[in-house]
Amino acid sequence: MKIKINNLTIVTSSGLFRKNLFIDKGIIKKISDKPISSRGVDFLIDNENLMVFPGFLDMHVHLREPGFEYKEDIESGQRAALSGGFTAIACMANTNPVNDNSAVTHYIKCKSNETGIPVDVHPIAAITVGLKGEKIVEMGDLKKAGAVGFSDDGYPVENSDILRKAMEYSKCFNIPIICHSEEKKLSKEGQINEGEVSLKLGLKGIPKEAEIIGIYRDIMLAKLTKAKVHIAHVSTKDSVELIRRAKKEGINISCETCPQYFLLTEEEVLGYNTFAKVNPPLRTKEDVMAIREGLKDGTIDVIASDHAPHHIDEKDGEFELAPFGMIGLQTMIPLSLELVRLGVLDFQVLAEKLSRKPHQILGLKPPVIKEGEEACLTIIDPHYEWVLEKDRIRSKSYNTPFLGKKMKGKAVYTIKGGKVFEIED
Numbered sequence: 001m002k003i004k005i006n007n008l009t010i011v012t013s014s015g016l017f018r019k020n021l022f023i024d025k026g027i028i029k030k031i032s033d034k035p036i037s038s039r040g041v042d043f044l045i046d047n048e049n050l051m052v053f054p055g056f057l058d059m060h061v062h063l064r065e066p067g068f069e070y071k072e073d074i075e076s077g078q079r080a081a082l083s084g085g086f087t088a089i090a091c092m093a094n095t096n097p098v099n100d101n102s103a104v105t106h107y108i109k110c111k112s113n114e115t116g117i118p119v120d121v122h123p124i125a126a127i128t129v130g131l132k133g134e135k136i137v138e139m140g141d142l143k144k145a146g147a148v149g150f151s152d153d154g155y156p157v158e159n160s161d162i163l164r165k166a167m168e169y170s171k172c173f174n175i176p177i178i179c180h181s182e183e184k185k186l187s188k189e190g191q192i193n194e195g196e197v198s199l200k201l202g203l204k205g206i207p208k209e210a211e212i213i214g215i216y217r218d219i220m221l222a223k224l225t226k227a228k229v230h231i232a233h234v235s236t237k238d239s240v241e242l243i244r245r246a247k248k249e250g251i252n253i254s255c256e257t258c259p260q261y262f263l264l265t266e267e268e269v270l271g272y273n274t275f276a277k278v279n280p281p282l283r284t285k286e287d288v289m290a291i292r293e294g295l296k297d298g299t300i301d302v303i304a305s306d307h308a309p310h311h312i313d314e315k316d317g318e319f320e321l322a323p324f325g326m327i328g329l330q331t332m333i334p335l336s337l338e339l340v341r342l343g344v345l346d347f348q349v350l351a352e353k354l355s356r357k358p359h360q361i362l363g364l365k366p367p368v369i370k371e372g373e374e375a376c377l378t379i380i381d382p383h384y385e386w387v388l389e390k391d392r393i394r395s396k397s398y399n400t401p402f403l404g405k406k407m408k409g410k411a412v413y414t415i416k417g418g419k420v421f422e423i424e425d
């Protein structure tokens, strides 16, 4: 297929350029200043409002299959990812059975390839068998089957000796350990951030220290083992400061945050809004500002969604019984663009956090917009305004506090494997 892209803004690592692209058989054949003739072209994109990014990767997604297909399955998750503008996602291990053995990893790889949906699915395997924090998985087998990272996400590995050994073992495979950093003894039974709102609602709070202590421990273990360690869903001011200092010290650590932590505060749960119940919980304005600062100064490497679908019957009940989590794949682009509009990031840095960094952390080749490179692209309209209505959601679940909210910015095409995929409105 011959694809021509004229008059679009191209976001590369060396800057933003208005250029024209010619793609043939999946390869970027030409990047030129002059529009390319449309003769013999199978698909033409010509719209000066659009921007071309290297393909986006969401490195923190819960697909729920196998085991919880009523919340999400691999296919619906891929559809939501495509609609959100992703060319790849990485999925967490808290399925049933848990992705703690090569058969499950293999299943996820095969199933996601069979759907034909152009979103690569990279499984993240568990650190410990059954996410129980006791016995380390067979990392070699899992890597061979396609695992790109190890995480007990949802559950911290409480035993520091086991986590230390897992980190040491992971070095043989050059695969990151992704830490859900939380001191469970402090957070237990907590529902939302501990503070004014938890007092007002009479809900048990989760103190920020539960995350901060968890992160401190995980940083110290990263320092001790020199393993490649990535901290998931950072949500507090002090967490950012700890990671900033660790990086300055030269510790091999990376981290991510999610749109809910740079846009929302604990007030979102007022009225017992279970769609805003997440772990880690939404924090305070001060934390939101510190997360933005961490994104700006490079302390926070990646923006990921922590897409966590849950069925309405589970969310629509008593607050204490509702599971933690919100979906996020389809809102990642408009919500991340908010950072550009607020002056926190520019488009180039946004591309780093949505494409280059997550690929690098997971040991995958980052897509590059350069002649001779494979065309793996996300094309967005940053100005497009739309409303997140239920019928736009491609996920099986619609648990998001952004439901019914106005969004600005949307993916309109992805290009992958030599084909163009038009994203429905």
Ligand code: DOR
Binding pocket: 062, 094, 153, 154, 155, 180, 277, 278, 279, 280, 308, 309, 323, 324, 325, 326
């Ligand atoms: O809110 C969350 N939901 N946080 C996690 O760590 C796990 C996730 C889930 O699996 O639902």
